[in-house]
Amino acid sequence: MIVWLIGLSGSGKTTIGNALYEELKTKHKNTVFLDGDVFRNIMGNDLGHSEEDRLKNAHRVSHFCKYMDDHGINVVAAILSSFPEWQKWNRDNFHQYFEVFVDTSMDTLEKRDIKDLYRRAHKGEIKNVVGVDIQFPIPNADLTIDNNENLLDISPQVRKIIAALPEFT
């Protein structure tokens, strides 16, 4: 099973994904957490954030997840995927795929903005920010989670995902 959390930078993918992973691995030992930033580091940080590099990264990450899936490893992937063709590839190629859209408004993102990304992007200081100058097509997800509410404890979001997940080993 590959559970893929999709959402804009700052939407809460890492926070929710990590908590989901901790919960899933109590029952499914063969589970790993794959975070987008960590994956880029593991690959040697050789790609930037242009559309071309994002496409290369999408190729890598989906093929890596397929490799894990083929070996019976469950993956919780917290990765900004902005390419519908790769989301389709995931659905066509993984044994089981469950896509979660972590939905947050630009207003919420600008308020949380821990990486100072949106402020700089709106001022034109940086380019290649998904949701600003790179389009983000709303994914055809299996589950959409509204993550606009400020939560001290993320577990209600995790419970929503677990309740919607199909059976897997």
Ligand SMILES: Nc1ncnc2c1ncn2[C@@H]1O[C@H](COP(=O)(O)OP(=O)(O)O)[C@@H](O)[C@H]1O
């Ligand atoms: N529901 C929430 N309420 C309050 N803060 C949140 C919520 N979800 C995420 N955050 C915070 O927003 C920031 C961005 O979350 P993060 O999980 O790193 O996003 P992403 O991995 O999608 O970039 C973090 O500081 C995180 O603690």
Ligand SMILES: [Mg+2]
């Ligand atoms: Mg993250």
